[in-house]
Amino acid sequence: SQELEQSPQSLIVQEGKNLTINCTSSKTLYGLYWYKQKYGEGLIFLMMLQKGGEEKSHEKITAKLDEKKQQSSLHITASQPSHAGIYLCGAAFGGAGKSTFGDGTTLTVKP
Amino acid sequence: DSGVTQTPKHLITATGQRVTLRCSPRSGDLSVYWYQQSLDQGLQFLIHYYNGEERAKGNILERFSAQQFPDLHSELNLSSLELGDSALYFCASSPTGADQPQHFGDGTRLSIL
Numbered sequence: 001s002q003e004l005e006q007s008p009q010s011l012i013v014q015e016g017k018n019l020t021i022n023c024t025s026s027k028t029l030y031g032l033y034w035y036k037q038k039y040g041e042g043l044i045f046l047m048m049l050q051k052g053g054e055e056k057s058h059e060k061i062t063a064k065l066d067e068k069k070q071q072s073s074l075h076i077t078a079s080q081p082s083h084a085g086i087y088l089c090g091a092a093f094g095g096a097g098k099s100t101f102g103d104g105t106t107l108t109v110k111p
Numbered sequence: 112d113s114g115v116t117q118t119p120k121h122l123i124t125a126t127g128q129r130v131t132l133r134c135s136p137r138s139g140d141l142s143v144y145w146y147q148q149s150l151d152q153g154l155q156f157l158i159h160y161y162n163g164e165e166r167a168k169g170n171i172l173e174r175f176s177a178q179q180f181p182d183l184h185s186e187l188n189l190s191s192l193e194l195g196d197s198a199l200y201f202c203a204s205s206p207t208g209a210d211q212p213q214h215f216g217d218g219t220r221l222s223i224l
Contacts, residue, residue, distance in 0.1 A: 031210050042113060042201060042215040043154075088154065092210055098167040099144060099213070101154040 003027060004089055006102035013079050014110050021074045021105045023089035029069045030092070037086040037104070046074075046087075076107075084109045114138065117202050117216035125224050129190040132219045136183055136204030142166070143185040144205075144213055145177055149198040160185055161208065189221070197223045 005024045013019050023032065031050050035043040047056045049065035049072060056063055060077045076083055090101040114137035122130055136143050145157040147170075156169035160179035171177075174192075179185040189196060199220050203213035 033212055035215075040199070040218075040220070042115075042217045043203075043213075044113075045212045045214060048212050090213075092208075098159065098169055099146075099156045101156075103153045 003093060003100045004091060004102040006087075006089060006105050008105060009103070010106040010108070012108040012110065015080060016078055019076050019079055019107070021087050021107070023072045023074070023102050025070045025072075025091060027070070027093055029065065029072070032065055032072045033090040034063050034072070034074050035088045035090060035101075037088060039086065043088065079107075079109045081109045081111055083107060113214040113216065115202060115204050115214055115216035117200075117219050119219060120217065121220050121222070123222045123224060124192060126192055126194060128192050129188065130192065130221065132187040132189070132200050132202075132221075134185045134187070134202030134204075134216060136185070136202075137214055140204035140206050140214075141183065142205045142207060142211075142213075143179055143183070144203040145171075145185070145187050146201040146203065147198045148201060148218075152198075154201075157187070166208075192223050194223050197221055 007022045034046040037043045047063045052067045052069045054065050062075045065072045086104045088104045116135040118133045141162045143160045148154045157171040158177050159167040163179050177187045199218045201218045203215045205211040205213045
């Protein structure tokens with residue numbers, strides 16, 4: 001998606017290491033969602049961020065929406081093999097229910 | 112389990128054929144979304160229905176159509192199928208609009224031979 005750009009495209013980390021995935025929007029974000037997908041399976045909702053500066057955590061995953069509301073980061077602390085998968089950010093632009101997703105970041109965690 | 116049910120899980124058909132994909136949203140959700148995911152295009156939004164009415168259209172081809180029925184289940188119809196239509200098709204649902212998290216089904220894998 002050109003409206004939502006994720007970086008990096010892929011990431012390989014050693015188990016126990018921390019990592020960060022970024023999602024940059026070309027427009028102001030009024031709601032940003034993070035999802036995780038295992039290859040060939042459905043997307044699992046992780047977190048939703050709505051306010052600039054908002055930060056949410058779920059287990060060892062923390063997501064933050066920057067003050068200017070055009071970038072979000074997803075941080076995983078002490079990564080585990082269970083964290084492996086594709087992480088996608090998503091947003092609704094235009095208000096009418098049209099959803100856009102980033103191209104995803106593929107995370108591999110080496111034991 | 113997201114609560115969103117998609118059938119069938121796999122579909123194999125030939126070019127030129129027509130198929131129907133079915134989705135039952137989570138109990139209580141009024142909005143249904145359809146997406147196409149392929150290796151080269153990523154996750155592409157196709158269409159959004161809310162309580163039976165079309166709310167937003169994305170990159171949906173004219174050969175594709177969808178509808179949401181009074182019981183809130185939805186169907187995506189794909190016709191005159193081409194090789195390039197091979198993809199994973201996902202349905203998602205949310206309580207009302209796209210400003211809420213969407214919950215995804217496991218998808219239908221469509222293979223065109």
